[in-house]
Amino acid sequence: MEPSQASFCHPYQPYDIQLEFMAHLYRCIEDKKVGIFESPTGTGKSLSLICGALTWLRDNERRALDSTLPAEGDDDQDDWLARAESAVRRRELLLAREELEQKLAALREEEARLKQKRFDSRSMKKARTTEGNAQEQPWNDDEFMVEDYNSDEEEMATAQRASTGFSNSTQALLDRLQKPTKEDVEQPEIQRLKIIYCSRTHSQLTQFVNELRRVKPPSSIPSGVELAPGQDLEEGIKHLALGSRKNLCINPNVARLSSTAAINERCLELQKPGTAKEKKCPYLPSKDDRDRVESFRNKAIAQIRDIEDLSHVGKRMDLCPYYASRAAIASAEVLTLPYPLLLQKSAREALGVSVKDDVVIIDEAHNLTDAIADTFSIALRLSQLDQAVQQVTAYASRFKNRLKGKNRVYVTQVIRLLISLTDCLRGVAEKSRTGEVIVTATQLMSGKGVDQIRPHKLLRYLHESKLCHKVESYTDVQKGAEDSNQGRGVLMPFQNFLSVLMNPDDEGRFFVDRQNSDILVRYTLLDPREHFRAIVEEARAVILAGGTMSPMSDYSNYLFPYLEKNRLETFSFGHVIPASHLFAQPVVNGPSNTEFDFTFENRGSERTVLELGNLLCRTCKVVPDGVVVFFPSYEYLAQVVAVWQRLPPARPLMKSLNENKVTFQESKGVSVDELLRDYASAIDSGKGALLLSVVGGKLSEGINFSDKLGRAVIAVGLPFPNANGAEWKAKMKHVEGLRYQQCKREAILPQGQWLAEAKKASRDYYENACMRSVNQSIGRVIRHRNDYAAILMVDRRFATERIRQKLPGWIQGNIGRGVQCWDDIERGLVNFFHTKS
Template sequence: MDNVEPRQKFYHPYSPYDIQLEFMRALYECIETGKVGIFESPTGTVRAIYFLVQTPKSVKWHNASCFTRLRGKSLSLICGSLTWLRDHKRKAFDSTIAQSSADDDEPDWMLEYSKQEKTQAVTKKWRELEERLAKIRKEKERAEISYDHRRARKKQKTDSSAPSTSLDESFFELDEYESDAETSKNPSGHKFGDVEGLSASTVALLERFKGHALGRKGEEDETDNQTKIFYCSRTHSQLSQFAQELRRVNIPSSLPAPKGETGECTELEETVKHLSLGSRKQLCINPKVAALGDSIAINERCMELQQPGTAPEKKCAYLPSKETEDVASDFRDRALATVQDIEDIGQLGKQLSICPYYATRPVVKQSEIITLPYQLLLQRSAREALDLSLKDHVVIIDEAHNLMDTISGIHSVSVTLQQLQTALMQLTTYARKFQTRLKGKNRVYVTQLIRLINSLAENLKSLSQKHSTSEAIVQYSELVAGKGVDQINTYKLSRYLQESKLARKVDGYVEHTSQQKGGQQREKTAMPVLFQVQSFILSLMNPSSEGRLFFSKADDEVHLKYLLLDPTNHFREIVDEARAVILAGGTMSPMSDYADYLFSYVQPERLDTFSFGHVIPSSNLTARVLSTGSPGSDFNFTFDRRNSETMVTDLGRTIASLCGVIPDGVVAFFPSYDYLNHVLDSWRKTPKNGREPSIFSLIEKNKPIFYESQRKENAASDIFQQYSAKIESGSGGLLLSVVGGRLSEGINFSDKLGRGVIIVGLPFPNIHSAVWKAKISHIENRAYEKSQGTDSARQIASKAAGRDFYENSCMRAVNQCIGRAIRHRNDYAAIVMIDRRYEGDRIQRKLPTWIRQSLVTRANAKTLRNTQDDLAVFFRGHSSRKAL
């Protein structure tokens, strides 16, 4: 199966470069052979004779001479994967027809006739769907869609507020709980605190709609098992950009053109069937629910409006039902007729007065490519609640450079001492109120939960007082010591929490009593504390080898956190189910961590890594290591030395000198916000002699300074706009940012915005922190167990693995910053890494190949004077070529 014939045509809407052809061929083969592929491709956008057009929904580049070509990674992913998908569907169709027509006892003419009959029968429903979609597209082109809302539902006029506050207290009683078998196959066995509010009610609701929310059931059955592409990225804005690129692509039909009455083949058009999936926060169209703003509050209010005890007139008016199957069918066809992003899907739901969050679920079956954010793909509970199966489908994860950290973040959870104490108070109040009505297992488990939370709170408080450090690793046994709490079966208790809806009952009762006393409904803008505590308790069910417990003290608050250290098992479910898994990113180097820690169980022959070069010619990039400053001082920004007043001053003078030779915009990245603030404070000081200007003023003689702030939430976008305006005005600018900050990812400093990129130091994480001590210890223990030989040799191997993992984490962040500058073939820039440690071979080998190829390594190139001279020649050469 590995000997796949290389495909030559991928229906790219423009003329792809050779590098992109290589990318698409490798992607096609990787999917065809069912492999796990890691793709690094820094290619960007090509522009020539262009102008910018901004619309209310997007910003697009248009070319006056029709010569503009978008040659990005997204188009390569789209064309390579969709070409494979259509080929695969056609092969499956041909195989089905051949098998149904195979009969050695029949004459050839009869077999051919049977084959044609089967082909026409299969394509009939396909044609009907395409005709409906074509009709919708024509309607959309002619005029704004008009829809009779009275047909959609007369419920729209009803009040969609929260459940009535006049509920009897019996509404908050727990249902009788008898399920106590540890092997219970509960479909809602999920963490309630997950992004999508994944409760038993949600799963039950989706099951109710499954199979009949759309009409034409026979049509769905035929498409249920068709292979699909699941594409996910970090943000909805990135997914919207992907949808824009998808609209450019025209892939041939997956079905062979049937012969007409004249014997000629008729051309068939098959639109790309795409669907955007999102969260309730993105898709909720109930005004009063959406106005809550917070995702957790929206999830909870949505589920409250569906509870059995809620009065009919108080339930959500937009929920799909048996009576609105025709509306759901209309929603499906309109969603598939054109490529739509998440905003379009939300607007479609408003037009048809049907909840797009639930109405999209059945549309999945007839989609070819489904886009969704990380959280909805990476959590098994989210996939199950949305009825998403990855079995034999293709999974593409873009912007995957932080995938391991993302998985760890999704499955990590924290709780504060105050939240534990508040939850304990609420739960105790509830238990006292309903003590005579708590029967059997309910009484047992509520009592156990009170004891467990009380133990967590008391022991956490004691541990925080005992430890002098601000953070430390704690053991589970330390948190449940005393009072027999360690004898509680936490597995059964966790399952009880998920199945009994205890947290919702308690929170509802707390809100009810609050309204009775104050007469006002409590505003829900955050997750109720008992839900947060429940999420933390559920995390304790993870194997101890995968994570660690930490406590930390900050701002007079004590935090208890479960941190997932090993993402392997959580992602393995996806790899085992999917036909192929593709990780893609502009800068994935260093790649060794993926093989060692994310895909350690994957056989070497099933794992491929690809690092493609840049579309720019090598002459468009120069990369340099600057190890000495203007007075000849040594640049070594280790944690112990980086606050040296002399070195900080020398750094400022060096950057001022570089700004004198680098035209237009320069972006400098610092290791952390704290260090950037320290440097800025130092640069603003007036020298003691009072005769020389401050370093800040010295730099501003060459370029105005802009800097990123961690404190202001929207400051990054504001600063970027101000910086861009200065560059556009011709005055140039210096933007001081932070590695891993808001401006280090997702923002492109192309053309004049980033003629120079300066990296100050190496942004190593704090190795002395409890978290990083635990991470390194985990990596070293894994390496020790896998290595062979003497104990001494295994110890050396484990230490080397820990150091490599630590360096890789640093260099992935550096590579992300470097990749912000060069965005298309005609772009050019200089990259200056200021730190002697960049001279080391270990560090340089962790840079992307396209950077290493342009790295100037001659001995006399590491001083400021030589760097200035070489950069002046570099930019003069490009200015001359541009003038010509």
């Protein structure tokens, strides 16, 4: 082990499980593997990810620089040119590194001085605004006309450069040696290998950035090499936060638009060749902005900044941070970005991000499969489609004499396809009055003349012509400013929907359902593996990390089935707390010995509901401070509370609960912030509090019930999704098909067992989805080494080995064998909290 790995640059003295985590992470990256890491929240997972990955990154860079030295004793005269070139290359790399570090150090000093002197007036410039206002200018038809479109052939694209007569290898060498020109304002020549860190939201990424600021990784400069003699030059972490235009746009006329799609389209429209200079975005970097872009790059990576900080840098420089940040990508060591920007190839390409040979870390990865499905799923309402038909028809009527050639053909195709979709939805809804119905792409495209449409060509036309944006802009002007948001943004969802119409039938399904007075068509991705495969195959290593990744079998079976077994590794780490700080127990019977069976058929029993109320009353008497209860759904929680409010008649259970602790209830219309504030206030007052919440609700993920806020968490029943719904039927059938084909292909079982094995696989998949939700909920408590709490899982099924083995390892190891009666569990609770007082 190298010296830099001894503590992995951890800012504190790491716990043993943190050292184990970082060591396994380092080895996974070194060996180019896919790793799944489960480490309970509260164990310093984020810091472990940062320290393990950054230590490897700096070690790798140092080894790469060392490798440029000729081997000792290598005096082969025939290789003198290669050795000389290596020495020159090494010197160039070190000089470039020194120059960059000196610039960044100077910028840090400058920012520190400005902050100390508080010269806000010098650091904050007024945002430059465009001359005039587009809404105040008279409009003319030319603004909304699509340009002539005469070619369909993607294969006939013009060559980027003429043939030079050189061989491919010679031309590649010349390209590599060619000095950058003025036009090369986007990226420096050398791309650093980097860590690409991804999470669900920008707020979670900001938390990661705050942790990143604590870390000082080892130097990447080989020992014996001096940077800037006489100076103590710090090799800071070069971090860059990436976001969408919606996050980074500083043009007020664009940023205020109603949707992300509208912002994207308007931004591209302002860059179009031929656009008058006064109408172009004034913040967009130009070919003459090389020095300003380089300055932005240096300021972006000189400090560890989150997405808001990066936006402020752009505003101070009057330079678009969305585009200018691309210049910093090559020099960055760590990139942070939300799920959608990583998962979509088009988004990565738009940002200029490549995962080739980089390390991809996805945090909160228990959501990954759902995130992939959400990213590539889309829904349309019939009311939207009807508006789209009206808008495109009005546009075609207004410009019918000016639409020629391919433009006329494709606008007609858009109208035909929209009408086909609306007719199909009305027909399906008429035949089926209740529930979801599965339809096919063929049904959706069965309208008159649609069989002559080639969807991929139509989609390409929509992208290149910006027709949807043109039509919507024309519609806005026709309606007037007061109605500009009415019907806005209905064509871009249609354009996105067109792309999923071309997906293979076995990847997803289309569902039609009634919602209030509208009809909804929804495409749901069932098979996420191919949409993530390119990342896995291009990246050096992929790390999935989360507090509750169990059960893990779904990842190997349905996300990475194509990986060789020796390339995928899974790790489940324990908690930082001692075993005596956790009391975990399944509860099969209540105080009156009534069995807890919260299956859908039996959970409505008033006897069971009252038994649950009695259990909570007795639990609240022995558990201090805060108790959090998670129910399978909002509907069932409301049903249970209704029973407690009226039974038993002499003394309703709700009254008894409130006497023990102040009771709060999560509901869809209640503000979570206010609810948590009142809950915490009741606990601080000494009264104690009981919080009734829902698995999959706003309190089941991302909320920390540490210390007094969560001395006990109680899971009521198993929140299985509706297996009779069309979507889950389709998912389970899809899993059955995958497993059946695997059995057939690998002949791992006799043919007579293939169907039974397929059914078992779909049941496992169904249970795993349920248990991931449970594990997320009960993982809300115990957030640091000195914390302690009880976890009660109320349902007879929690005592079965099948369900128990799907719990996180740190909880499984704390549960005793055998079923305990309630009296024994209650005594255990009393003793547990007595030792903590």
